[in-house]
Amino acid sequence: MLDFHSYDLIIDARSPHEFDEDHIPGAINLPVVNDAEFAEVGTLHRTDALGAYQLGARYSLMNIARHIETHLSRYPAKSKILVYCFRGGKRSKVWFDVLDTIGYRVEKLKGGWKTYRRWVNEQLASLPANYRYIVLSGSTGCGKTRLLHALHERGAQVLDLEGIAVHRGSIIGAVPGKAQPTQKMFDSLLLRRMSELDPARPVWVEAESKKIGQVQLPELLLATMRKGTLIPVDAAMPQRVQLLREDYHHFELDPAALIERLSHLRALVGGAEFEEWQVLAEQKRVPELFERLMRNHYDPSYRRSIVRNYPEIDASPKLMLDDLSHQGLLPVAEKLAAQFG
Structure with a gap:
């Protein structure tokens, strides 16, 4: 697992309810889609996969644009940023591509929160004995x-x-x-x-x-x-x-x-x-x-x-x-x- 203290910013790209349940301590929640948008895209995906991806892309670009204005503007060039989502898939990739294009030193957490959670369980099953x-x-x-x-x-x-x-x-x-x-x-x-x-x-x-x-x-x-x-x-x-x-x-x-x-x-x-x-x-x-x-x-x-x-x-x-x-x-x-x- 990564050294989370080494990052200037850790972005949790998941929806707010996922973030509230658990997140990497110190991370901030800059969701690609919020809870309502996440549910809307998921519902549409059952009947219209292409339409769901298009809707999700629109929401993602609008939300990320707002996050850049309200949060990212305070971080100087070459800041080291980690981004993650549930499995390290589409939501963190959207953030990764944008941040990389801007010029930040950005990394994506492989396996996302799911891998992080498994690591936490493994650590708590061994670390206390030290x-x-x-x-x-x-x-x-x-x-x-x-x-x-x-x-x-x-x-x-x-x-x-x-x-x-x-x-x-x-x-x-x-x-x-x-x-x-x-x-x-x-x-x-x-x-x-x-x-x-x-x-x-x-x-x-x-x-x-x-x-x-x-x-x-x-x-x-x-x-x-x-x-x-x-x-x-x-x-x-x-x-x-x-x-x-x-x-x-x-x-x-x-x-x-x-x-x-x-x-x-x-x-x-x-x-x-x-x-x-x-x-x-x-x-x-x-x-x-x-x-x-x-x-x-x-x-x-x-x-x-x-x-x-x-x-x-x-x-x-x-x-x-x-x-x-x-x-x-x-x-x-x-x-x-x-x-x-």
């Missing part, structure tokens, strides 16, 4: 995500899986106003990040279950993480409640939305417990609700999961965090980074 992981474990609200960010700030090598997944990893973990990437897009973003990592240095990561929201982690990554060095993290309950109030402030403003998200847990925790959650939400006693959720659901659930995936966890010394603020975690991160390299 690294040694230091895994931060800890139940909801203990500050492990904040600690991971502090480690990054202090120069440690970090793989922020929840950041890539745009999800905090629990049933209430959706990030307000932000959609998760598709599974394929998550794979692409994950591979790009892992390709940037140095195998000679440890990789700091949070313990995760098989899925983060709606996206699934590669099996080899999970298996290799579970062989890594485990650091259990914990904090006092008042600190944890305060963290949830800060990081999940939208639920403190709208407790009913929190209860709606938690409704899937009713059968698991029992009707009586769930009704207690409802009462606390109705009375807007959200700090008490957060604490009850952690004590009666998240803590025991996390304990079962972590023991199953990391059986030796109790043999690892626990790291107690006294201050979960950014400034409070920086010296802890600095000490850990120095200790583990």
Whole structure:
């Protein structure tokens, strides 16, 4: 596969819905035909192949002319450009011919996105084993995500899986106003990040279950993480409640939305417990609700999961965090980074 960082511009010539599902990170979508045009040409092709090709050519030339005016004009002569479509066929060829005629150094991705996608799958089935992981474990609200960010700030090598997944990893973990990437897009973003990592240095990561929201982690990554060095993290309950109030402030403003998200847990925790959650939400006693959720659901659930995936966890010394603020975690991160390299 090509070194995508070596290009001044990567053009995805596919339709917008194809681009949204997955694309090479850093590529921009300059479609030869948009979604509606793509469907129109495809429908016509069933009864009139020549007419479909003529229609597609007209749309292509009009769209490319517009893209040249709005996007290509900012790139100087001899810029290095990569173009691709689904299989490396007609759509990328149209772009290639135009760019080559203009005088750009243009390449077409052989096999297109389909070949790229196969390469991503192959890489994620082998690359994760090249690294040694230091895994931060800890139940909801203990500050492990904040600690991971502090480690990054202090120069440690970090793989922020929840950041890539745009999800905090629990049933209430959706990030307000932000959609998760598709599974394929998550794979692409994950591979790009892992390709940037140095195998000679440890990789700091949070313990995760098989899925983060709606996206699934590669099996080899999970298996290799579970062989890594485990650091259990914990904090006092008042600190944890305060963290949830800060990081999940939208639920403190709208407790009913929190209860709606938690409704899937009713059968698991029992009707009586769930009704207690409802009462606390109705009375807007959200700090008490957060604490009850952690004590009666998240803590025991996390304990079962972590023991199953990391059986030796109790043999690892626990790291107690006294201050979960950014400034409070920086010296802890600095000490850990120095200790583990």
